[in-house]
């Protein structure tokens with residue numbers, strides 16, 4: 001007896017399948033699974049399903065005074081089954097954040113800020129005294145399954161007069177564990193070229209399509225050589241939309257040059273969720289429909305690419321033995337206006353609309369009204 005069978009689920013390539021779940025794992029995939037099951041959810045070939053969406057860049061430590069949110073509001077209530085907090089927290093607050101994170105329905109992970117104070121104030125790396133490598137290592141050792149990466153924010157407003165010093169320190173701190181390092185780029189100095197040249201395979205540049213002067217294109221609108229070289233070395237590009245860090249113009253130019261982000265993430269926190277321009281991961285993903293990306297590419301960038309880059313084993317794919325984290329969604333045909341972080345607007349005729357998140361055998365309904373449509377039979 002299975003715990004749950006999802007019947008007639010449409011995959012992003014428009015093929016239709018059944019998926020059986022037992023003890024939170026995917027145990028069978030195929031046409032017409034007939035085994036008995038406690039619950040059956042029939043999507044009637046009308047709704048899409050994918051591996052649960054993973055948002056690689058969020059802020060969900062409730063006590064951060066500047067960037068904070070509730071893990072479940074940006075998580076299961078938004079079709080996101082895995083929420084990665086990108087450096088809201090440093091070693092001083094990791095215990096409290098861990099306790100909060102464990103209460104969430106979504107899987108929550110931390111990229112630990114190299115500054116022990118985390119995002120308690122905007123310039124957490126202006127004083128190098130706040131980078132305490134011993135304390136940092138202690139936190140990593142205490143939470144090896146919760147802290148899955150390292151965060152360093154490299155913009156003028158954060159590092160003050162310290163230039164690339166915090167990044168050099170972060171690269172040193174990364175060596176012991178080999179965890180992925182996420183680098184926020186923004187206002188200069190430090191210069192993007194100098195930052196990019198310090199990065200190695202698997203490091204993640206977030207805010208990769210920001211429209212600030214320190215963006216990936218130079219003044220002649222050519223891709224910087226430093227970024228070209230970084231991509232060739234295997235450095236990862238992550239969107240990290242946020243309130244200030246996504247430009248349609250940069251994204252369009254990048255697409256013309258076949259430069260694509262590996263992961264699409266929101267950089268969501270309560271303010272940009274409620275007032276925009278982020279609103280949700282689905283909203284950010286929909287902007288890439290507008291840019292002409294294939295839906296498969298968009299879904300991959302919040303599922304299997306993200307799982308691979310974040311080293312999340314057993315996530316990101318609908319495959320036997322994988323975690324049964326799943327997102328049910330529609331691609332709704334309707335005209336929507338999307339705004340980037342620069343205030344530029346684009347018109348789009350389709351959007352991703354999450355209907356339900358499945359995680360740990362729980363089906364979390366998102367869209368009001370879809371309870372009836374997504375009726376579960378026992």
Ligand SMILES: [Zn+2]
Nearest residue numbers: 057058086267
């Ligand atoms: Zn952020």
